[in-house]
Amino acid sequence: MSVQNRKSKQRDRILELLRSERSHLSAVTVFDRLKTDFPSLSLGNVYRNLNILVEREEAVRLRINDVSDVFEAKREPHAHFICMTCGAVEDIRIPDELTVPIAAWAEQNTGASIRYPKIDLVGICPRCRATAGA
């Protein structure tokens, strides 16, 4: 949408927050965390800036399991583990040797050119497994 962007304190802080957090944040969470530093911050502006960051490829939008999207700063490719019991999301770095063959296979079988695989591993985290007898 926007071709040219100026600097903005709010947007800088949003990106900084995404970068410093290990977990994935929803727009509302970002809003809550920054309200202290920017008392006049508006949720609409958080959405606007998250969209700009995604557009610029400085952040990534994830649609996991919840009702709202979550965002993370862009970094090296990685997959997500998702606990089907507690909903926790954890980053995992799968070796390329395992993922490259899948993309290659898909290219051959679909005729499409694959840019990247998006892999979610769904299961039960150690803690939830300990709690309930799953």
Place this chain on the structure above:
Amino acid sequence: MSVQNRKSKQRDRILELLRSERSHLSAVTVFDRLKTDFPSLSLGNVYRNLNILVEREEAVRLRINDVSDVFEAKREPHAHFICMTCGAVEDIRIPDELTVPIAAWAEQNTGASIRYPKIDLVGICPRCRATAGA
């Protein structure tokens, strides 16, 4: 939520539609397609039944790229190819030899038990590649 379900013409037709369609359908699309046969059908009821079907594991909810969720009938495990240009979604069946090692690797490295991998391959479909010079 519901423990016991009776039969319902509407729900049966929704599942039948999901099974017969090759593509993934949003609640609104399901609603539109069935309005002819059930003129009094309500969108709320489509949502209710889609949720019941997902709960019963007769259907699967997908959050791909769009604003609304889409649904498909449950069948053998498969991945999705997603065209980043036109948004088309296509099913692909990746051989187990390629996916099993990923789950195994993740189990070892996270301590979690993996139930299934959810794999989206994002790229550009042959048609879009032909149209634009991507």
Place this chain on the structure above:
DNA sequence: GTATCTGCAAAACATTTGCCCTTTG
């Protein structure tokens, strides 16, 4: 100075829910 950014509030969607009537078993 002007284009971009912001806050605010309203709007636009997507989805869920309560109520009361209809259907199923």
Place this chain on the structure above:
DNA sequence: CAAAGGGCAAATGTTTTGCAGATAC
């Protein structure tokens, strides 16, 4: 007939947008 299902409309939750004033360059 009792319990589950459906239609309708209102409620909820998320994300986008129009506008008027503030800010960056």
